[in-house]
Amino acid sequence: MATLTPGTMIPQTVDNTHDDPTQRAPLVLGGKDFKGVTDAVVYRTERKPHLYWWICFLISASFAGLFFGLIGYLFATGVGVWGNNQPVAWGFPIVNFVFWVGIGHAGTLISAVLFLFRQNWRTSINRFAEAMTIFAVICAGIFPGIHVGRPWLAYWLFPYPNQMAMWPQFRSPLLWDVFAVSTYASVSLLFWYTGMVPDLATLRDRAKGKISQIAYGIASLGWNGSSRHWHRFERAYILLAALCTPLVLSVHSVVSFDFAVAQLPGWHTTVFPPYFVAGAIYGGFAMVLTLAVPCRVWFGLKDIITDRHIDNCCKVMLGTGCIVTYAYSLEFFVAWYSGHHFEQFVFLNRPFGNYGVGFCSMVFLNCVGPQILWFRWARRNVWAIMFAAMCVNAGMWFERFVIVMTSLSRDFLPGSWAQFKPTWVDVWMFVGSFGLFLTNFLLFLKFLPIVAMAEVKTVMPEAHAHGDHDDHGHAADNGEAEAQTHGEAH
Amino acid sequence: MTVLDAPITESVSQDAVPAEDVKVYGIVAEYDDVGDVIAATQAAYDAGYRKMDVHSPFPIHGIDDALGVKPTILPWIVLFMGLTGMATGILLTTYTMTDFLPLPAWVPTNFEGYRYLISGKPFDSFAAFIPVIFELTIMFSAYTAVFAMFLLNKLPLLYHPLFNSKNFRRATQDRFFLAIEAQDRKFDADDTTAFLKEHKALSTELINE
Numbered sequence: 001m002a003t004l005t006p007g008t009m010i011p012q013t014v015d016n017t018h019d020d021p022t023q024r025a026p027l028v029l030g031g032k033d034f035k036g037v038t039d040a041v042v043y044r045t046e047r048k049p050h051l052y053w054w055i056c057f058l059i060s061a062s063f064a065g066l067f068f069g070l071i072g073y074l075f076a077t078g079v080g081v082w083g084n085n086q087p088v089a090w091g092f093p094i095v096n097f098v099f100w101v102g103i104g105h106a107g108t109l110i111s112a113v114l115f116l117f118r119q120n121w122r123t124s125i126n127r128f129a130e131a132m133t134i135f136a137v138i139c140a141g142i143f144p145g146i147h148v149g150r151p152w153l154a155y156w157l158f159p160y161p162n163q164m165a166m167w168p169q170f171r172s173p174l175l176w177d178v179f180a181v182s183t184y185a186s187v188s189l190l191f192w193y194t195g196m197v198p199d200l201a202t203l204r205d206r207a208k209g210k211i212s213q214i215a216y217g218i219a220s221l222g223w224n225g226s227s228r229h230w231h232r233f234e235r236a237y238i239l240l241a242a243l244c245t246p247l248v249l250s251v252h253s254v255v256s257f258d259f260a261v262a263q264l265p266g267w268h269t270t271v272f273p274p275y276f277v278a279g280a281i282y283g284g285f286a287m288v289l290t291l292a293v294p295c296r297v298w299f300g301l302k303d304i305i306t307d308r309h310i311d312n313c314c315k316v317m318l319g320t321g322c323i324v325t326y327a328y329s330l331e332f333f334v335a336w337y338s339g340h341h342f343e344q345f346v347f348l349n350r351p352f353g354n355y356g357v358g359f360c361s362m363v364f365l366n367c368v369g370p371q372i373l374w375f376r377w378a379r380r381n382v383w384a385i386m387f388a389a390m391c392v393n394a395g396m397w398f399e400r401f402v403i404v405m406t407s408l409s410r411d412f413l414p415g416s417w418a419q420f421k422p423t424w425v426d427v428w429m430f431v432g433s434f435g436l437f438l439t440n441f442l443l444f445l446k447f448l449p450i451v452a453m454a455e456v457k458t459v460m461p462e463a464h465a466h467g468d469h470d471d472h473g474h475a476a477d478n479g480e481a482e483a484q485t486h487g488e489a490h
Numbered sequence: 491m492t493v494l495d496a497p498i499t500e501s502v503s504q505d506a507v508p509a510e511d512v513k514v515y516g517i518v519a520e521y522d523d524v525g526d527v528i529a530a531t532q533a534a535y536d537a538g539y540r541k542m543d544v545h546s547p548f549p550i551h552g553i554d555d556a557l558g559v560k561p562t563i564l565p566w567i568v569l570f571m572g573l574t575g576m577a578t579g580i581l582l583t584t585y586t587m588t589d590f591l592p593l594p595a596w597v598p599t600n601f602e603g604y605r606y607l608i609s610g611k612p613f614d615s616f617a618a619f620i621p622v623i624f625e626l627t628i629m630f631s632a633y634t635a636v637f638a639m640f641l642l643n644k645l646p647l648l649y650h651p652l653f654n655s656k657n658f659r660r661a662t663q664d665r666f667f668l669a670i671e672a673q674d675r676k677f678d679a680d681d682t683t684a685f686l687k688e689h690k691a692l693s694t695e696l697i698n699e
Contacts (some may be wrong), residue, residue, distance in 0.1 A: 034547060034664035159582060167586040167604040171618035180624040185506070194636050198662065203640040205659035221646035225652070229643045230549035232562045236639035240569050243632045246624075254621055273651045457548040463523035464551060 003282065016308045017380075025458050029122055030303030034457050037304060038202060038340055041451045044299050045203060049446055052298070057442045063435020070429050079149060081275040081425045088408045088420035093147035096430050099283070100140035100437075101255055102276075105248055106284020107133025108188055111195070112244035115237075121312055123455035124305045127199075128295070129288050130192040131448070135440040136165065136287070137185045144177070173257035180254035184247060191240050197223050198233075199449035202297050214305045252280040266346040266407035269334060275327035279396060282320040282366070286392035291441065293385055295450070307380065314379045317370065317392065324399075325367040329472075342412055350406050354419060358402050365395025403442055496525075497524055513699040515651035516542075516671040517682050518658060519691035526664040530689035531556040534670065537685065541674035545652065545661040565637045566633045575630025579623030588613045651699050658697075 016025040028037060044050070055460035072078075074081055084091035107129040116120040145154050157178045159168050159312055168175045201222035207213040223229070260272040289310065296305040335347035350359045369391030378384035444450070457463055505594075521527040531544055535558055544553050553559075585591055586603035593602060605613055640646065651671060652658045661667050668691070670682050683694050 016537070038547075038663045122607065159586065161598075161600045163600055165599045165602060169606050170587050170622055171582045171606070171615055173621075176621035176625075177671040179622050183629045183632075187629065190632060190636045194639070198547070202662040205662045217648060218646075221640065222648045222650060223645065223662070224546060224650050225545040225667075226643075227544040227546065227550065227553045227557055228559055230546070230640050230641045231554055231559050232564055234549050235562050235564050236635045239565060239635040240632055243628050243635065247616040247628045247632075250621070250624060250628075257621070458551075463524060463548060465528050 011214070014412065016306050017311045025308055025463055026461075027124065027306065027308070028304055028456060029306050032303055033462065034405075034460070035452075037456055038453055039198075040300060041449055041453050041456075042203060042206060045204065045447065045449065047210075053442065053446065055438075057439065060435045060438035060442060063432050063434070064439045065434050067426060067432025070425055070432060071142070072388055074146060074425065075151065078267045079147075081423060083422045083426050085418050085420065086418055087411055088405065090147075090404050090408060091420060092430060093143040095397070095400045095404050096433060097140050097143040097147075098255055098404075099397045100136045100143070100433065102252065102280035102283045102396060102400075103287045104133040104136035104140060104184070104188070104284065105277070105280035106288050107136075108132070108184075108191070108244050108248040109284065110279055110288070111191060112241040112248060115241040116245055120307050120459040123263060123452055123459055124301075124309050124420075125288065125292060125313070125451075126455070127192075127195065127452045128292060128305075129284075129472060130188065130195070130439065132284075132291060133452075134185070134189050134192055134285060135437050135444075136284075137181070137188065137439050138440065141181060142187060142436075173254065173261045176254045177258060180251045184251045187240075187244060187247060189396070189464040191244060193352060194233075194236065194240065195452055195455070197221055198225065198454040199452060201225070202453055203449060204474060232395055249277055249430050252276045264407045264411055265340070265342040266335075266350075266403070269331065271327060271330055271334070275324070275331075278320045278323035278327065278398060282317060282324050282392060283396035285313050285317040285320065286389040286396070289317065289385055289389040290393060293382055295387070295445065299445070299450065301451065304456060310385065311379050314373045314385060314388070317388070318373045321370050322364065322393070328363070328367065346407055346410065353406065354409060355402060355405050358398050358405065362395055362398035362402050363389040365398060369395070456463060514672040514679070515697040515699045516668060516669050516673075516677070517686065518545075518652065518655060518667045518669045518695050518697055519686035519689075519694075520657060520660075520693045521666040521668065522664070523538055523690075524666065526690045527668055528552055528556050530686065530691065533689050534668065534685070538676045539670055539674055539682075541677075542673040543669050543671075545658070545667040547662050547664060547666075547670060550666070553663045562642065564635070564638055564642060571634035571638075572627050572631030576623055576627040578630070579619070579626035581620055582626075584616075584620035587615075587619070590614055604658070651697050655695055655697055657693065657695060665692075681694065 016027075016029060030037070032040065082091055084093075107126075110122050110129040111126040145151055148154050148157075153377045156166075157168060157175070159170075168178075197220055200216050201223035201406070204216035206212060207216055253276065256272035256276035259267040260269060262268060292305055292313070293310065296302050296310075332347050335343045338344075350356070356415070363457075370388040372384055373388050374379045375384075405420055409420055507664060519530065521530065525546060527546070531542070531553060534542055535556060540558070543559070544550065544557060545552070578594065587605065589605055607613075652661075652667075657665075658667060668686065670686070672679075676682075679696060683696075686694050
C-alpha cells in the first residue's frame with residue numbers, strides 16, 4: 001500500500017478500508033484510468049441484457065403488473081377491499097407511504113449532504129442512490145394517492161382557484177406533505193437528471209446504434225464538455241446540493257408532523273422529526289446496501305464501488321441505527337416522565353398489547369440485528385452486510401406499522417377500539433410496490449449510466465494537474481509523495 | 491479496433507483546402523494530461539487568444555483561471571427566484587387563509603380564498619404556513635438552478651460543429667480538447683496549429699461549421 005503511484009497496477013485484493021491518517025485511501029482500484037472507468041460503467045449498458053437481468057426484470061414487472069391490477073380493483077370496488085376501518089383509517093397505505101418515503105432519503109443525503117461535506121466517496125454510489133430515491137418516492141406517492149378515497153379527485157390537493165371557491169387547508173400537516181413530497185420528488189428528479197447529463201453525453205458519444213445515438217443525444221441536451229458549461233454546471237450542482245440538504249431534512253420532518261401534530265397518544269411528541277429523519281436515513285442506507293452489494297458484483301463495479309464505499313455505508317447505517325435505538329428508548333422515557341395516563345398506556349400496549357409481535361420484531365430487527373456491523377469482519381462479509389441490511393429493511397417497515405397501528409387501534413375510549421387486520425389486497429399491494437420499484441431500478445441499470453462517471457473521474461489522482469496540490473495540504477516539493485496521496489478522498 | 495480505441499498520435503491531414511462555402515469553426519488540439527491542457531490553455535491565453543474553450547470529460551480544477559472564465563451570475567438568479575418563491579408562499583397562504591388582507595369587491599368568488607374556522611382558532615396563524623412557504627422557496631430556487639444553468643449554457647442545442655470530429659467523441663471519456671475558434675482575432679489556421687503543436691498537443695484538427 002505504501003508505494004502506490006498513478007498508473008501502477010493495483011490488484012483487486014487491495015484493502016482500501018484502512019484508516020491510516022498519513023495517506024488517503026484510493027477510491028478507484030484495479031489500476032483503472034479514465035477510459036477504464038468509462039468502460040466498466042457502461043459495459044452493461046452497451047450490451048444485450050444478461051439472462052439474469054431478464055429473469056429479474058420479468059419477475060419484477062409481473063409484480064408491478066399485479067400492483068397496478070390491484071389498484072384497478074381498488075378503484076373499481078372501493079377502499080373496502082383493504083383492511084382499513086374506524087379507527088384504523090390509515091392502515092397499510094400510510095405505513096407503506098412512510099416506509100417508501102424513508103427509503104428515498106438516503107439518495108439525497110448521499111448526493112447533497114455528503115457533497116457539501118466533501119465526502120468524495122459518495123461519487124461512486126450517488127447515481128445509484130438517487131435513482132433509488134426517485135423510484136422509492138414514486139412508490140411512496142402512489143399510496144396516499146390511492147388512499148384518498150376518491151382518487152380521481154386527488155388534484156383537489158393542489159391549490160388552484162376553482163368554481164367551488166374552496167382552497168386547501170394550509171394549516172394541515174397532510175397538506176404540508178403534499179408540498180413537501182411533491183417538491184422533494186421533482187427536485188430529486190432534477191438533481192438526478194442534471195448530474196446525469198454529462199454521463200448521458202458519454203453514452204451518446206460511444207453509442208453504435210442509431211436509436212441509442214438519437215435517444216442519448218436528445219437526453220444529453222447536446223452536452224459537449226465545455227469548460228464554461230462545467231463552470232456553471234458545478235455552480236448549479238452545489239446550489240442544488242445546498243438546497244436539497246434542508247429539503248431532505250424537511251421532508252421526513254413534515255411526514256412526522258402528520259403524526260406529531262395529531263393529539264393521539266404515542267404520536268403527539270416533539271421527538272418525531274429528528275427521530276423520523278434518522279430512521280429514514282437508516283432505512284435508506286439499508287436499501288442502498290441491499291442494491292449496491294449485489295450490483296457491484298454482477299455489474300463488475302468492484303473497483304469503483306469498493307470495499308471502502310460499502311464499509312462507509314455500513315458505518316452510516318450503524319450510526320443512524322444507534323440514533324433510532326436511542327429515540328425508541330427516549331419515547332418510553334417521555335411516556336413515563338409525562339405522567340400522562342393515555343401516553344403510558346400506549347407505550348405499555350406496544351410491547352405487551354395487541355401488536356406486541358410487531359413491536360418485538362421492530363426492536364430485534366432495528367436495534368439488535370444490525371449491531372453485528374460493529375465488527376470489522378462483518379463489514380467485509382457480504383452475507384453479514386446483507387443480513388444487517390435486510391434486518392433494517394424489514395425493521396423500518398415494522399417501525400411504521402407499530403407507530404400507525406398501536407396508536408390508532410387503541411386510542412382514548414375503549415369503546416372505539418378496533419383491531420386492524422390486513423386483507424390479501426393490502427399484502428399484495430405492498431409486495432407489488434416492490435415490483436414497481438425493482439422494475440424501474442432494473443431499467444435504470446440497463447439504460448442509464450449507473451455510476452456518476454464524470455464525478456468519479458474528478459476524485460482520481462490523474463484529474464489533478466501536477467503542481468496543483470497546494471489546496472490539498474501536501475508538500476509541493478516531493479513529487480512521489482504527492483503522486484501517492486493527492487486528490488483522493490476520505 | 492475502432493476509432494475510439496486507436497491512440498491518436500498523427501494529426502488529421504489539413505492539406506485539403508476547404509471549399510469556399512464551408513466556414514471554418516476552429517481548431518481543436520487533443521491532450522491526454524490535465525497538466526498539459528492547463529499549460530497549453532494558459533499559454534494560449536497569454537498569447538492573446540480569447541475565443542477558445544476546453545472540452546473535458548469532467549470539470550478541470552484550475553481551468554477557469556487559465557481560460558479567463560468569469561464567475562457566473564447563476565447564484566444571483568437563484569437567490570432572486572428563491573425570494574420570489576418565498577413571496578409566492580407567503581402571499582398564497584396569507585391571501586387564501588387569513589382575513590386581514592382587504593379584498594376588493596371585484597375579486598371573483600373563486601379567487602377569494604377560504605377561511606377555515608376550526609375550534610375558534612385564529613385565521614392569522616403564520617407559523618402553520620411556514621412548511622408550505624419553505625417548500626415553495628426550495629422548489630422555485632432548485633428549478634431555477636437547473637433550468638437557468640442549462641439556458642445560460644445555451645443548452646439544449648443538439649448540434650455543435652465540434653461533433654463533426656470523430657476524435658472529439660473522446661471529450662466525454664478520457665481526452666481533453668482545447669478548441670480555438672476561427673472567430674478569434676488572432677486565429678490563423680497555420681499559426682494556431684503550429685502554436686498548439688508546440689504546446690504538447692497530441693493531435694490537431696481543423697473543424698468546419
